Amino acid sequence: MKGTEVADFLAKFDKNALENLFLQVETAVTKNAAEKEGILQEAFREIHSLKGTASFAHIESLTDLLHSMEDALGVISRSSHQIRAVKDTKVFDIFFSGLDVVEELSTKLSDRPYFDVRESPDMLRRYMRIVANSKTLLGDPGRYFEMTKLNTDLF
């Protein structure tokens, strides 16, 4: 990993734009499928693309973190026809805290390309919480969302 590759990542990382996008996800998640489909796809594409950039640059810590955020968006997207209400708003911390950690981590990496997230206990704690919440969502979406059965008329 080189400093220039992290700089390339940072050049593509627009935190404000992504925060706005995730605010729209938060608002749209309980709307009907047609209304939320576009915004979920856009958010998924943005994180997927950013993860691709981190992966090509071999920045593993950022890739893994973005993986967790993408996993969470994937669950919401796959469940988009079944989500009726949000039971626990903590689910959105995966995205908002995730962006904070991506920003801090990439800034550290840009100063020192071999920075390890374990060097900062606070950052590591938040990093692990995001990964854990994403895994919980993957294993049990019903913990965060009120779900209905999949409507087969959609197909």
Add this chain to the structure above:
Amino acid sequence: MLIYVIDDQSSHRAILKGAIQAVFREKGIEDFEIVECIHGADMLRKSSSKKPDLIFLDINMPELDGLSTLVRYRAKDGSTPIIMATLETKERVGRLTKERDLTGLTEGKKMELLSNVVERVQRGVFQEGKINSVLEAVSSLRLDPIEIAAKYGANGCVNKPYKKEDIEAALKKVLRF
């Protein structure tokens, strides 16, 4: 030989193109052309006038996703080799299968529902209030996109980030050189 590279990200297309060129030149093959497409709809448009001999097709794309592009293209050309490209590693797909399936549907029912969407996509029919994307249907039904691609005629799959050795292995498999 005409090779189509379909990926919405220009950096990914450039890396894939470079890997294909390197493999072909190492084999002493100079007579080839690479056509870049930014998504599935772009590929379907371009391929109607210049038929490809080989296709590299990303799964996750805007406009027309890779799985929808695959079924539409296969409806008119059953023989051109198609290699899917994805960031979904086997490990990630394994994690997907661990996701709690809340669809309440049997595998047989899922495939039946998926075939309804595939049939509409192949005919280019957009129906209000229905799922009109194969990738979205696969996601909603919690199916494995790589397995579904193989079922609907993909000849192989390479993982991103693209590596020259993976591209070479995929090319060996479909072109037998």
